[in-house]
Amino acid sequence: MSESMLEITLRVMDKRRKEITDCPINQKLVREYFEEGCLCVLNGDIHCPPDQPDDVANVFYMMWCGCSRHYDSTLRYNGNDLR
Numbered sequence: 731m732s733e734s735m736l737e738i739t740l741r742v743m744d745k746r747r748k749e750i751t752d753c754p755i756n757q758k759l760v761r762e763y764f765e766e767g768c769l770c771v772l773n774g775d776i777h778c779p780p781d782q783p784d785d786v787a788n789v790f791y792m793m794w795c796g797c798s799r800h801y802d803s804t805l806r807y808n809g810n811d812l813r
């Protein structure tokens with residue numbers, strides 16, 4: 731499951747990258763924010779391999795995190811990214 735989520739993330743990466751590069755927050759801090767407090771990550775519902783770079787991981791978390799840790803629910807994946 732995590733593999734296909736990552737594959738989808740990588741496919742929409744170019745489109746989503748802008749959302750985080752426009753964000754002034756440090757990429758590493760965003761990643762830590764999710765990995766330290768996201769219930770989806772802590773419960774194992776979503777998993778981004780640790781060897782993925784921060785920008786990929788952050789797009790992944792913004793697409794797949796479904797808990798209250800997400801700071802902007804409008805950035806969640808809804809299927810429209812692939813159209």
Ligand SMILES: [Zn+2]
Nearest residue numbers: 768770795797
């Ligand atoms: Zn979450």
